[in-house]
Amino acid sequence: MSEIIQFISNNLNMIYILAFAIFLGFEIISKVPTVLHTPLMSGSNAISGLILIGAILLIRVTPSDNYITLILGTLGIVFGSINAFGGFAVTGRMLEMFNKKRKK
Amino acid sequence: MTVFFDILLFISSILLIVGLRKLSHPESANNGNILAAISVGLGIIVSIFYPMETQNNNYLFIALGIIIGGIIGLIAAKKVAMTAMPEMVSLFNGFGGFSAALISLIWLINHNSSGGYADLSVVLFNLFLGFVAFTGSMVAFGKLSGKLKDNHLKIPYASIVNITLLILAVVLIGVFAYQGKLTHVHLILFTVLSIIYGVTFVAPIGGADMPVVISLLNSLTGITAAISGVMTDNKLMLLGGILVGSSGIILTLLMCVAMNRSLVAVLFGSFSSAKAGETAN
Structure with a gap:
């Protein structure tokens, strides 16, 4: 307690x-209007790519000869980066399509 | 010097809130996306250069990870067909969850799998959520892309199995945290349990309900980001994670309303959808 x-x-x-x-x-x-549900889901998914920061902070305090942790940490950064970079790029593409539709 | 980075992190947090706000209005959604991306980018830069007590930096590994992950992510986002966007989001979300699970594993390894009651239970909870988000998203991805049909993965008595596994996981977290230490066998068993639960959680839910499930899993990944923020004492991660977590839950409910379904019907209505599938066959 x-x-x-x-x-x-x-x-x-x-x-x-x-x-x-x-x-x-x-x-x-x-x-939020219904049409924005999917882009918003994608956008907030990209924001959770912030998780990558945690991997960076942990890998920075890891001893340089602790290879298991370093490899796990690098993997964590790789997957976190895919989430962040890919997420924002996909959201951008969705919104582009969305804007074109509105203009027509 | 620390103050400088703290101010940057504060600015980044404000940008994130404004970005999410703009993302939820049709006219400003594109700017919102860019602002949120800048905020995350700023957060990454701060985390790389923030002065720490014991720093071994290992910049080579960090650079390698960001470059490889960034390139894979950008190419995947560029190549994906417009119709395949939801499953791409699911895939990305799963990767985020996996990253969270790896972070928890690293914490456990760095702390020799032992720690105080509060710390250990938080980390184990994060490990559990991370793997559930990962395998759950992978199943959702499989279902949406049509590689996995509803009748491929049939779990008998799915509701009972799921509730049993969930209770088991909560009890195990309590016991391990109380002991203050995990053996390697315990850690592996707990990891396997988390991975299995992610599959059994999503498998019984019908393919048509997948967008709602992805939104829910997305909210779970947000929560893991927030918990990782507490673990590493990073306020931007905490704020962003909770924003994603709470807005994700609201979004899930809104999507249910738009589809004229209740969340309970989506999660536990698997029973009826499995039956409908059988009669169709």
Whole structure:
């Protein structure tokens, strides 16, 4: 129990951000038109490519001779980058198509 | 010097919120996408150069990973046919989940698979969600691209199996975290359980409901990004992950409404869809 309290007091800032961000996420999306559902899903999927940052931060503190971790970390960065770069590029293409349709 | 990077990270967080906001309006969606991309890019740059206490950097591995992943991602995004976009999103999402699972594994290896109750349960939860998002997205990808038909992967008593596996996973997280240490065998068993649950979770859901499931899995990946943000003490990841997580859940519900289905019917209505498939055969 004391450890849970310790965890909360150590991460109080994070908990505040967490709570506010949940409401913010709800608010931002609540009025989105149906046509934007797929591009928005794709866009938010690309944002979760942020996960790559975690892999970078962990690999930076890994000892240089710990090859198993380094390889796992590099794989993590590769997959995270595919998610981030690919995600934003795909979203861009979807929106391009969407704009063309609107102009016609 | 640290302050400089902290300010950059703050700017990046604001950009992310504005970007997501613009993404949800038809006129500004394209700008929103660009802003969000800039925000993530800025976050990556900050994470590469942020001063840390014990830094071995290993920049070679980081550069290699980003270049390989970036090129694969850009080419895949460019080559994919317009009609195949949803399954591409599913594939990308699965990769994000896999990355989260790898991050949790690295944390466990770096900490010799031991730690406090709170830390261990958070990391194991992240490992579980990451693998579920990964294998779940792969099944969704298979179904959407037509490689996997609804009757290829049949799980008997799917609802009961799923609930049992989920409870087992939660109990195991509790037990391992209480012990404060995992043996290699435990870690491998837990990983296998997570991988299996991802498959059994998505397999019974019919192909027509896949977009909703992808949105749900997308929201799961967001949550893993947020948890990884707590693990590595990065506020941008926490913010972005939670934004994706909460907006993903709302989006899932909105999609259900647009399809005139309830979320429960999508997730547990597998029973009826399997039956319908049988009569069709």
